[in-house]
Amino acid sequence: MDKLDIKYLILDTSAIFSGKTINLDDVKIVTTSSVLNEIKPGGKDYRNLQFLIEKGLTIFEPSKKSLDEIRVVSKETGDISRLSKTDMEILALALDYKNTENEVIILTDDYSIQNLSNHLKIKFLNISQPGITKRFKWSYKCMGCGKKFNKNINTCPICGSFIKNYISKTKKLSESK
Ligand SMILES: [Zn+2]
Numbered sequence: 001m002d003k004l005d006i007k008y009l010i011l012d013t014s015a016i017f018s019g020k021t022i023n024l025d026d027v028k029i030v031t032t033s034s035v036l037n038e039i040k041p042g043g044k045d046y047r048n049l050q051f052l053i054e055k056g057l058t059i060f061e062p063s064k065k066s067l068d069e070i071r072v073v074s075k076e077t078g079d080i081s082r083l084s085k086t087d088m089e090i091l092a093l094a095l096d097y098k099n100t101e102n103e104v105i106i107l108t109d110d111y112s113i114q115n116l117s118n119h120l121k122i123k124f125l126n127i128s129q130p131g132i133t134k135r136f137k138w139s140y141k142c143m144g145c146g147k148k149f150n151k152n153i154n155t156c157p158i159c160g161s162f163i164k165n166y167i168s169k170t171k172k173l174s175e176s177k
Helices: 013-018 035-039 041-054 062-079 084-100 111-118
Strands: 007-011 029-032 103-107 124-125 134-142 161-170
Touching: 007 084, 013 041, 029 035, 035 111, 062 084, 062 111, 062 161, 084 103, 111 124
Parallel strands: 007 029, 007 103, 103 124
Antiparallel strands: 134 161
């Protein structure tokens, strides 16, 4: 990816669903093909999408290297089970832009995407929700024997009980953008 003096705005599915007017001055709007595939033809969301395409929405695919990095980081933060393939691709695409020293912002309402963005020092903008003000790390605890795990598993390997996930560590964010 070449470095250009423009700002990239990466739209996830929630950004397109929101139908919010996006200020498109001086920005290049991009998304991945997996986001497009989540939007069914016909209906309001599709019209939003058509509008954005007319405004220059461009499709890019993330590099495998960035996708691998997202997988590693999301495993560390515990967000991996909350991130869809589409979410991971959005984050990886943002990382590609960041690594090539482009200015990039993810437009998303998804808390896990926002949390990962914080960990990766990628800027994000919230569309409709208040947004997260703390960076958090997920942990997992057995509801039966109380053993803690740092991986998301469904049942406890020791007693077979249900594993609950909870936020183990939070760090206040000074500024989320
Ligand atoms: Zn247990």
